Amino acid sequence: MAKAIMLQGTSSHVGKSILTTALCRIFKQDGLKVTPFKAQNMALNSYVTKTGGEMGRAQVAQAEAAGLDPAVEMNPVLLKPTGNSCSQVIVMGKPVGNMSAKEYHSGYSLTALGVVTECLEKLHKDFDSIVIEGAGSPAEVNLKANDIVNMRIAKLAGAPVLLIADIDRGGALASVVGTLELLDPDERDLVKGIIINKFRGDINLLKPALEFLETKTGKPVVGVVPHLDRLGIDDEDSVSLEDKQQTAKTGDLDIAVLRLPKISNFTDFDALANESDVTVRYVRQGEALGKPDLIIIPGSKNTTEDLLYLRNNGYEREIIKLVKNGTPIIGICGGYQMLGREVQDPEHTESDLDKVMGLGLIDSITIFEPEKVTHQVEATAINHSFLGINYSGTHLKGYEIHMGRTQFLSPVDVAFTINTRSGAKVTMSDGVVSLDGLVMGTYMHGIFDNDSYRRTVLDALRVRKGLAPLGVIRDTQALKDAAYNRLADVVRKNMDMDLVYRIMNESNGR
Structure with missing residues (x-):
């Protein structure tokens, strides 16, 4: 039976996908047979597997980091927005129809939970470890009743949760404390650590805030991960295009x-x-x-x-x-x-x-x-x-x-x-x-x-x-692989991986 860890965030775009990718590569480097998992993804950036199934691109990068061929079991539900609060719903790689947000969240999502559960069961049997990515925030109280991607999945998988906050946006401490406050007591107990992501500056100046956060929440800060530019790793959705625009270089x-x-x-x-x-x-x-x-x-x-x-x-x-x-x-x-x-x-x-x-x-x-x-x-x-x-x-x-x-x-x-x-x-x-x-x-x-x-x-x-032709052919796959290793190296240096392993080992399981 696999041991699982789940990464949830205080909001969208705090770095859940990238840190999930990092842990997949770290666990692979450490000799574990690891797989990524995200029950429900909303993205227009999708991919087609060898069997012709469609899945979210973020889980493809995570699978590559884990040394695996992407499979729809890693992302059983994909929502592709079509406009007017409507999305094409894709289950196990195949479209089942277009649904409004109300239709999906008030009815269909829990129907898809059975498929999600089956995928988790299969991954638990086939792998040593599962790195699970949440979506948005687990504290979205209006969506919690029909949630199939955050705390309900943590409970199904027997997965301890690491809560990620984006300090580059500001208000990271408040977002952590507020998120924990809005969780039910049993959900709060599932959160075993906090990750501060996208940090710029002198870590010594941040230490008083980290000590305050640990005292206030009773949760350890597992790591402070620096802001990383130009990772060379596929992005999940078009929100990251703003980052690409800001970091674009000037070429011939x-x-x-x-x-x-x-x-x-x-x-x-x-x-x-x-x-x-x-x-x-x-x-x-x-x-x-x-x-x-x-x-x-x-x-x-x-x-x-x-x-x-x-x-x-x-x-x-x-x-x-x-x-x-x-x-x-x-x-x-x-x-x-x-x-x-x-x-x-x-x-x-x-x-x-x-x-x-x-x-x-x-x-x-x-x-x-x-x-x-x-x-x-x-x-x-x-x-x-x-x-x-x-x-x-x-x-x-x-x-x-x-x-x-x-x-x-x-x-x-x-x-x-x-x-x-x-x-x-x-x-x-x-x-x-x-x-x-x-x-x-x-x-x-x-x-x-x-x-x-x-x-x-x-x-x-x-x-x-x-201009003269360059004639220099770059190996895209080798560059991607090197990028996964660089990411893993940075996260290892800035996260307490011994604590992460202890959290996983001490979990009561399913």
Whole structure:
């Protein structure tokens, strides 16, 4: 039977996901067979497993840190916001429908608890330890009755809780004391320690506050973790895009990504941003697109409404003018659909709109269907002509998550040929490259995680700009692995891991 530990927070975005990732790597380094778990996740940043199931991206990073292939049992319930207080509900990797917040929290969530319990039972049997992540705050009294992600899960898993506060926001001590005060006595007893996260400054100046906190709450401070910039680890959701914008470096190449209201899977561009010669700008509402070396329209959870956002905010005119003047553009998934002539949603799969005119940069229409396509894929490129690079490569890896099917109205140059889908051999065309080589669309998320392809595209952009190609291919997976080790090293140095192990060992179990 596995020993569990649970990380909960005084609010959202206090660092639960990153610290869960850190503990997964530390336990792996210490020889434990460890798995992450989050019963219910709300995020637009999702991933597709080898079996074709969809799950939250944060648990994917945690699985990688633990040395595991991601599996939907690690995140059995995923909520993908669609707008108007409504979310697509995904259970065990498959969508079960769209629900309003009221419908989900007042009825369905407890129905999903049975699936969550089954997943926990399986993980307890298969692993030595489970690192469980909560969501938001356990003190949200209006949601507690139907909670399936915080204290109810701690009780089910027999997991002691470490409570995390973000000191960078201010008010960390009050948030800890207030959270504990709002918990029921049995829930308060489950909290065995406190973590102060995102600390900047001299730890000696903080010590009186830590002593006060321990005396006031009767809970030990397990660690004070410093603020960490540019971790190189996938982020959970678009709230972290603000941090990315603030820490963006200046490189030779300027890549502008449209920050759509319903942007999804922005981790597609992390590998680009990690290149030494690249600046990735997320262009927010009201900001100028400027004169980038490359425009990217990312994935979207609501393609039709995000298309209207581009139109109503003047970005459509700006994009078309730039492309006509020679600026290249890439659309990925929803962004690919927007490049066509029209997006149709006859069954209102994504929104109440029947159809929306596209940007007209490729000769295609996309029709939305109720059944979602979710596959890991492997593809080949033969004389791939984007930017005139004539790239040929095999074993290009990525994944598909989309409701729409794109149809071409005239012959086109195919971007990629998919050879395997969820492990099955296929021969399927994916995407398109315009005849002038300036416009590319693809359904393949993660295409830029393919190191050789990414560098080939970037070097072609450099040559267009009069710069010499770098030709340096960075190993994305090795860099990720090094990032997990760096994170684990920092957390080890700043947390009392002996105390963490004692807390886990002293737990009464389930």
